[in-house]
Structure formats: structure tokens, C-alpha cells
Amino acid sequence: MRQYADIKSRHRDAILFFRMGDFYEMFFEDAAIASRALNIALTSRDRERRIPMCGVPHHSAGAYIARLIKQGHKVAICEQIEEPETNRIVERAVTRIITPGIALEENLLDPKANNYIASIFAGKKAAGFAYMDASTGEFRLTELNNNELVDEIRRLEPAEIIVPQDSETGFLSSLSPKIKATVLPVFDFGYNIALGRISEHFSISSLEGLGCAELTNAVRAAGALLFYAKETQRSDLSHLRPCTPYYAHRHLVIDGSTCRNLEIVKGLSTGEKSGSLLHVLDGTKTPMGFRLLNSWLLNPLKDCDEINQRLDAVEALIDKRGTRKTIQEAFKNVYDLERLCARISVGIAGPRDLLALKTSLNAVPEIKDALKTPGSSSLLKGLYATMDPVNEATGLIEESIAEPAPHSLKDGGVIKRGYSNELDKLRDLSGSAKTAIAGLEAKEKESTGINSIKVGYNRVFGYYIEVTKSNLSNIPAHYIRKQTLANAERFITEELKEFEQTVLSAEQKSLSLEASLFSDIRQRLLKFTKRIQAAAEKIASLDVIASLSQRAEEQKYCKPVVNASDSIFIDAGRHPVVEEFTGHGFVPNDLHIGPEENRIMIITGPNMAGKSTYLRQNAIIVLMAQMGSFVPATSASIGVVDRIFTRIGASDDLAKGQSTFMVEMLETANILNNATDKSLVILDEIGRGTSTFDGLSIAWAVVEYLHDNGSAKTLFATHYHELTEMALTKQRVKNYNMSVSEHDGRIVFLKKVVPGGVSRSYGIHVAEMAGMPKDVIERARGILKYLEKNELNEKGAPRIGQRDAYADNPVIDAKKTESTDLLLKALKAIDINRMTPLEALQGLNALKDKFCDE
Numbered sequence: 001m002r003q004y005a006d007i008k009s010r011h012r013d014a015i016l017f018f019r020m021g022d023f024y025e026m027f028f029e030d031a032a033i034a035s036r037a038l039n040i041a042l043t044s045r046d047r048e049r050r051i052p053m054c055g056v057p058h059h060s061a062g063a064y065i066a067r068l069i070k071q072g073h074k075v076a077i078c079e080q081i082e083e084p085e086t087n088r089i090v091e092r093a094v095t096r097i098i099t100p101g102i103a104l105e106e107n108l109l110d111p112k113a114n115n116y117i118a119s120i121f122a123g124k125k126a127a128g129f130a131y132m133d134a135s136t137g138e139f140r141l142t143e144l145n146n147n148e149l150v151d152e153i154r155r156l157e158p159a160e161i162i163v164p165q166d167s168e169t170g171f172l173s174s175l176s177p178k179i180k181a182t183v184l185p186v187f188d189f190g191y192n193i194a195l196g197r198i199s200e201h202f203s204i205s206s207l208e209g210l211g212c213a214e215l216t217n218a219v220r221a222a223g224a225l226l227f228y229a230k231e232t233q234r235s236d237l238s239h240l241r242p243c244t245p246y247y248a249h250r251h252l253v254i255d256g257s258t259c260r261n262l263e264i265v266k267g268l269s270t271g272e273k274s275g276s277l278l279h280v281l282d283g284t285k286t287p288m289g290f291r292l293l294n295s296w297l298l299n300p301l302k303d304c305d306e307i308n309q310r311l312d313a314v315e316a317l318i319d320k321r322g323t324r325k326t327i328q329e330a331f332k333n334v335y336d337l338e339r340l341c342a343r344i345s346v347g348i349a350g351p352r353d354l355l356a357l358k359t360s361l362n363a364v365p366e367i368k369d370a371l372k373t374p375g376s377s378s379l380l381k382g383l384y385a386t387m388d389p390v391n392e393a394t395g396l397i398e399e400s401i402a403e404p405a406p407h408s409l410k411d412g413g414v415i416k417r418g419y420s421n422e423l424d425k426l427r428d429l430s431g432s433a434k435t436a437i438a439g440l441e442a443k444e445k446e447s448t449g450i451n452s453i454k455v456g457y458n459r460v461f462g463y464y465i466e467v468t469k470s471n472l473s474n475i476p477a478h479y480i481r482k483q484t485l486a487n488a489e490r491f492i493t494e495e496l497k498e499f500e501q502t503v504l505s506a507e508q509k510s511l512s513l514e515a516s517l518f519s520d521i522r523q524r525l526l527k528f529t530k531r532i533q534a535a536a537e538k539i540a541s542l543d544v545i546a547s548l549s550q551r552a553e554e555q556k557y558c559k560p561v562v563n564a565s566d567s568i569f570i571d572a573g574r575h576p577v578v579e580e581f582t583g584h585g586f587v588p589n590d591l592h593i594g595p596e597e598n599r600i601m602i603i604t605g606p607n608m609a610g611k612s613t614y615l616r617q618n619a620i621i622v623l624m625a626q627m628g629s630f631v632p633a634t635s636a637s638i639g640v641v642d643r644i645f646t647r648i649g650a651s652d653d654l655a656k657g658q659s660t661f662m663v664e665m666l667e668t669a670n671i672l673n674n675a676t677d678k679s680l681v682i683l684d685e686i687g688r689g690t691s692t693f694d695g696l697s698i699a700w701a702v703v704e705y706l707h708d709n710g711s712a713k714t715l716f717a718t719h720y721h722e723l724t725e726m727a728l729t730k731q732r733v734k735n736y737n738m739s740v741s742e743h744d745g746r747i748v749f750l751k752k753v754v755p756g757g758v759s760r761s762y763g764i765h766v767a768e769m770a771g772m773p774k775d776v777i778e779r780a781r782g783i784l785k786y787l788e789k790n791e792l793n794e795k796g797a798p799r800i801g802q803r804d805a806y807a808d809n810p811v812i813d814a815k816k817t818e819s820t821d822l823l824l825k826a827l828k829a830i831d832i833n834r835m836t837p838l839e840a841l842q843g844l845n846a847l848k849d850k851f852c853d854e
């Protein structure tokens with residue numbers, strides 16, 4: 001227990017798995033936590049002191065560890081690091097610490113998701129941010145402001161975040177209760193310490209080469225992260241890729257709420273992949289490909305050349321369907337190369353991992369062969385020219401690892417015959433001894449005349465000669481009794497013992513030789529890590545391109561023209577997810593936004609008319625084009641946008657103490673403060689969460705602000721039909737509506753966007769369709785009539801827009817001229833000389849009543 005206490009004192013924040021023979025035992029508080037979390041019995045050691053204890057068998061520890069990690073715990077694995085001797089306590093040490101953010105075991109990882117750990121160092125001007133996926137080797141850093149930091153955490157969803165001591169971590173749990181916050185001493189975030197650690201790990205003399213010399217806060221965050229990763233894995237993590245900077249502004253920025261609202265990688269209702277754009281576009285065949293598709297979706301590009309390269313590659317694999325099919329078929333043999341590399345690097349890869357690596361790399365020549373004529377796509381040409389099958393690695397595995405390989409080294413038979421003379425000799429020795437033992441049976445039968453004699457083996461007694469009870473009188477004198485059974489006795493002989501000794505010692509020796517040979521092979525593979533990772537990256541890109549081609553063909557998408565213009569033209573666009581459900585019933589719609597025209601589209605129409613779908617589909621089409629995908633439309637020309645902002649039906653964020661309306665206003669404020677002329681803004685029902693006039697006023701002011709302060713491309717859906725008056729006074733505002741056909745008092749939503757505003761909401765119609773009681777419907781109609789009367793002035797003109805409307809509107813100008821003419825006419829008809837003062841006063845009053853509004 002002294003040894004335990006000593007080790008535990010260095011791992012206070014982890015559950016210590018303390019190896020004792022065939023078990024991992026846990027004690028004290030750890031035992032209490034683990035027994036509850038794992039639903040295993042809590043016992044006690046040392047009756048007097050009643051030390052709480054529980055344990056799990058070492059061979060099935062993986063599943064238990066996985067359950068603890070998923071519940072947010074850390075697990076420190078403490079092994080016996082020497083062979084046990086009788087009169088001394090065996091030495092033990094922690095060999096690895098598994099944490100939610102750094103787990104490399106297969107059963108702890110979702111093949112379809114990255115497992116990120118991030119690190120934050122809050123500097124004065126900016127926050128340094130670094131993140132790593134230790135299971136794939138990805139390691140990046142950047143600097144962000146507070147809003148960007150929140151967006152980045154929401155985007156990456158790290159399982160664990162490390163921060164310096166005394167940092168404010170409350171906001172992390174408000175972003176996601178699943179994030180594990182780990183605190184490290186401030187010392188580990190020191191700039192010089194970080195610089196030293198990064199330089200040493202990547203063998204570089206300066207950070208210039210990595211392009212992050214200026215990012216001092218990011219370097220501090222990355223240094224601490226690197227230290228933590230190495231400390232927990234107790235390995236040199238040679239598979240980590242150099243930490244290079246990335247800049248959020250080089251990509252089309254999609255903030256956390258936009259990502260959720262547009263259901264890019266998760267459906268809103270499911271919280272899972274289903275119902276998302278990712279689900280629709282996914283035809284990837286490898287785990288790396290899937291993760292890359294996810295990343296392309298969350299990081300669309302802004303550089304037209306880069307985007308068009310991807311689009312050309314997708315087009316090439318549509319044109320060459322045969323090539324694509326061959327490549328995709330070959331992908332079926334490709335395992336998770338990135339994660340295999342990581343397991344080799346930390347020394348936990350088993351024999352089957354090495355075979356999986358070989359099988360995967362063996363697919364490369366076939367893939368390359370299929371790509372031989374890549375057409376004009378420069379991206380495919382590049383992939384063809386540089387894809388490396390890493391023959392040296394596959395050659396080494398081919399000559400050394402037997403196939404099929406056992407699951408574990410302990411089972412023996414991992415190393416191929418012919419790889420090591422010494423091993424072959426040991427195996428021959430044990431083989432010939434076994435043959436001799438087998439031959440012994442016949443020999444003994446002959447010499448004793450007992451026909452039922454059997455030579456057998458059991459784990460406790462070793463080899464034996466078994467004689468049935470009826471024959472016991474005939475056994476020779478040199479048989480030594482070993483065990484008595486119901487119907488037989490078991491014996492050994494000197495000769496049998498010798499053979500047994502030979503077999504056992506040869507097997508023991510060959511097992512330990514195999515283990516050392518295997519570890520040597522794994523070590524030798526390490527020098528190919530970079531090349532294997534590069535091959536994995538290329539396979540992932542090709543997998544995504546093939547997947548996008550396949551889906552484009554199946555879903556009849558078109559190749560968008562992507563350029564640096566300030567326009568977006570989409571003909572017959574569709575919503576890629578909604579059309580999955582509606583099929584041919586989906587009604588396509590156009591979008592035409594030019595540099596001066598349609599900059600702000602006000603889209604009115606009743607609920608359920610298709611407004612939200614139209615808004616989202618346009619944002620999604622732009623996003624798809626910029627990630628390099630074909631789009632659901634008959635043609636599209638997309639001038640790249642810098643950000644997509646969305647404000648779509650927020651839900652209460654009670655965990656953060658924010659009401660729906662507050663969330664709505666926060667999101668709107670973010671848009672108004674950050675949208676640029678290059679941004680695409682989607683506003684769905686602003687101001688709904690408050691009273692009608694309150695909401696309408698806010699909505700009105702928001703549109704006015706967007707119009708008067710810049711020229712972001714804005715699609716604004718609203719059921720406040722009063723907003724359509726905006727088009728009268730604001731030049732770049734145009735009205736559209738979702739057409740509705742009305743027949744015999746029944747309405748049908750045509751889901752078609754047409755120019756012009758609507759003057760009615762049809763809300764009561766929808767209520768009627770929903771089966772509300774007739775009395776309610778009638779009463780609502782009555783109230784509406786009354787309200788509408790008060791919304792309009794005596795002349796039937798809307799009250800809100802009236803002042804500005806008179807100023808610019810030609811129709812209203814015409815009305816004005818008409819009334820001026822009438823007034824002049826009336827004035828001319830008056831003969832002042834024949835009027836009494838009272839009549840003059842009454843006449844003036846009559847004119848005022850007739851020609852003035854109020």
C-alpha cells in the first residue's frame with residue numbers, strides 16, 4: 001500500500017489501475033468511483049483497515065477503461081515492470097495515462113470522428129489556441145478573439161481542453177457539458193518552455209519554418225499541449241505532425257449557430273449525422289475520408305483557384321465513372337492508416353494492426369493505376385504523381401508477420417517462418433519434441449501391451465500417460481503416478497519429462513524472442529510514419545472527391561461556376577436534405593443576387609410555405625460550392641462569400657440562462673456587428689419572440705441597418721407582411737413571396753418564390769387546416785379585421801412606411817399630385833368676397849378635413 005500511495009500521489013486526477021497479477025485493482029476513492037461507474041462489486045482489502053477496493057481482469061480492462069473515459073474520467077495504467085520474485089515487492093510504474101482527449105485504443109475511438117484535445121492560453125490581445133488529434137497526428141495552432149474562440153470550440157468539439165491554473169473554465173462547461181477541463185501549472189505555458197519543447201520535438205532550430213513565430217500566445221498553448229500529450233502517453237509521439245498555424249479568415253467562416261442551423265454535420269432534431277448535409281454527401285469508404293469530408297464541410301474555402309481545383313477533380317471522376325468505381329472498390333481494403341500510425345508510434349499496435357497497415361498500403365498501386373489517366377484535373381494529377389505505396393514498410397511486414405496473425409503476441413505464431421533463424425530453430429526443437437511425444441504413445445502401447453494407453457497434456461500437470469484402471473496391473477515399474485481420476489490414473493516417465501522440458505523451454509524462449517522481434521519491427525516501421533501519413537492524406541482526399549462525384553451523379557447536382565464576383569445566381573436550386581424526403585415533389589427555386597440588385601430580399605408568406613427551406617438551401621448551396629462540391633441546381637454561379645451568418649428559429653439555451661428571445665437578439669447583434677459586403681446573411685423571422693409591435697419594429701430597424709450600412713447579401717424571411725413596404729423606400733430591398741393558391745376558401749402552398757410582397761399572413765387559414773374549433777377561427781378573423789383597421793390610416797395606407805413612402809414613391813407621388821389638383825380646384829371655386837368670416841373659417845375647416853390626413 002505504501003507503493004500504491006506513492007504512485008497515486010503523482011496521479012491524483014486519474015483513476016489508478018494498479019496491476020496485481022491478472023487484475024487491475026483500484027483502491028480508496030478510486031474504487032468507490034469505479035465501482036459505481038462500472039457497476040462492479042466494491043470489496044475491501046485488509047480487513048482491519050477496511051480499504052475499499054475493486055478490480056477488473058487485465059485481459060478485459062479495455063472495455064472498462066472505455067466506459068470510464070466516456071464518463072469523463074482519466075485512467076492511469078500502472079503495470080508491474082519486472083518479473084515477480086518471491087521475497088520482494090515487484091516494481092510498478094505508470095506506463096500510460098488515458099484521458100478523454102488523448103485516447104488511442106480502437107475501442108475508445110469513433111472511426112468516423114476526430115478526437116480532439118485543445119489548449120487555450122488567454123493573452124492580452126488574443127487567445128492562443130492549439131488543438132491536436134493524437135490518434136491521427138493532426139496538430140494545429142492559431143490565435144483568436146473571444147467570439148472566434150467560442151466558435152472554434154463549438155466547431156471542433158474537443159473532448160478535453162487544457163488551460164493554465166487559475167483560468168476561468170466556467171464557460172467551457174456552458175459550451176458543452178462533455179468537455180473535460182484539465183488544469184496545468186502556469187509554468188507549462190511559459191513561452192521559452194514551449195519554444196524549447198516544440199523545437200526539440202520537431203527537431204527545428206526556429207519557429208519561422210513552421211510559420212508560427214509571430215503567434216506567441218498560440219505557441220504557449222501548443223507547448224503545453226505537446227507536453228501534456230507526451231506526459232500522458234509516455235512515448236515520444238513521433239507521429240505528430242509539426243504544429244502549423246491556421247487562420248480562420250482564410251476559410252469561409254461558419255460560426256457555431258450557423259453550423260447548427262444549417263444542419264451541416266448534425267441534424268437539428270437528431271443531434272446525429274442523420275438529417276445533415278454530411279449524411280447526404282457521404283459516400284466515403286475510409287475512416288480518414290469520412291473525417292476529411294467532415295472537415296471540408298466545416299471549413300469551406302475562399303480561394304477560387306483552390307475551389308475550382310476540387311470541382312475539376314470531382315468533375316473528372318464523374319466523367320470517368322469506371323475509374324471512380326475501381327478506386328472506391330480498392331478503398332474497401334484501406335483501414336484507418338492515420339490511427340494505425342499513431343498506435344505504432346506509441347507502441348500499442350498489435351500484429352493485426354501491422355497486417356492492416358500492409359493491406360491498406362497494398363491497395364495504393366491499384367488506386368494509382370486507376371488514376372493513370374486523370375484527365376485535366378490538376379489535383380488528380382498531383383495525387384497520382386505523389387501517392388506512395390511505401391513499399392519498404394509493406395515489404396518488412398510481408399517478410400516478418402505471419403498471416404493470419406493471432407490477436408495477441410502472447411498467443412505466439414506472430415513471426416513468419418524464415419524471418420529469424422533462431423526462432424525457427426526453437427520452433428523446430430519444440431516441434432520435434434512434440435512429435436517425439438506423439439510417437440511415445442505407440443511405443444508405450446507396444447512395450448506394455450496396454451492398447452488403451454493415451455498420451456495427453458493438461459495445463460496443471462503437463463504431459464502424462466493415461467492408463468485405465470483395469471490395466472493398472474500391467475504398468476511398468478518406471479511409471480511415476482501423478483494424478484488419479486475416476487476411471488484412470490495418470491503417470492509420467494523420465495523420458496516424457498525430458499521431452500516436456502524441451503518443449504516448454506523452447507516455447508517460452510520463442511515467445512519472448514517473438515515479442516522482441518515484433519517490437520523491433522514496430523520500431524523499424526516508425527521511420528516510415530511521415531510517408532504513411534502522407535499516403536493516408538492523399539487517400540482521404542481522393543476518397544472525398546470520389547464520394548462527392550458519386551453523390552453529385554446520383555443526386556443530379558451541377559458543377560457551379562465559382563468566381564470572385566459579387567453576385568450569386570442559382571437556377572432551380574434545391575435543398576439537398578429536404579429533397580431526400582420530398583423526392584420529385586421538391587419545387588426548385590431560383591436566386592439572383594447581383595452587385596446592385598436584390599441585395600436584400602424580403603420573403604413573405606405564411607407558415608409552412610417553404611420560406612425557411614428556401615433560405616437554407618441557398619446558404620447550403622453557397623457552402624457546398626465553396627467546399628468544392630457540385631450543387632443541387634440546374635446551374636449556379638457563385639461569387640465567393642467570406643462568411644455565412646444565420647439567424648434561424650433559436651431554441652432556449654436554458655443551460656446558459658438565456659431565453660429564446662435573448663439568443664435571437666445575441667445572434668442578430670453578432671450579424672449586424674460583423675457582416676461585411678462579402679457576407680451572406682440569412683435571417684429567418686427576426687423579432688418573433690416578443691410582442692408583435694416590438695418584433696416588427698426590431699425587424700424593420702434591422703433591415704434598414706443592413707441596407708444603410710454596407711451591402712451584405714441578405715435573405716430575410718418574415719411573416720410580418722408590413723416589412724414589404726421597405727421596398728418602397730430602400731432601393732436595394734426587393735420583395736418576394738412564397739406563392740399560395742386560394743381556391744374555394746382553401747389554400748395550397750405552391751413552394752414557389754415569386755416577386756412581390758403579400759398583404760396577408762394566412763395564419764388563420766393554417767390554424768383552420770390544423771383543425772382548430774370553428775368558434776376560435778371565426779373569433780380570430782373578427783379580431784384580425786379590427787387590428788388591420790388600426791394598422792392602416794383613414795385612407796387605407798399603411799401607417800409605418802407612410803412618411804418615407806411619400807418622399808420617394810412614384811405611386812404615392814401621383815396620389816399627391818392628384819389631391820393637390822383637387823385642392824387647387826376647390827380653392828379656385830371659392831369667392832372670398834361673398835363669404836362671412838364665419839363661412840371662411842368653416843370653409844377652411846372643410847378643406848383641411850378633406851385634404852389633410854390628421
Ligand code: ADP
Nearest residue numbers: 582585586587606607608609610611612613751
Ligand atoms: P416556412 O419557413 O415558410 O414555415 P418551411 O420552409 O419550414 O416553411 O417548409 C415547410 C415544409 O414544406 C417543410 O417541412 C418541407 O418539407 C416543405 N417544403 C419546403 N420547401 C419546399 C419545396 N421547395 N418543395 C417541396 N417541399 C417543400
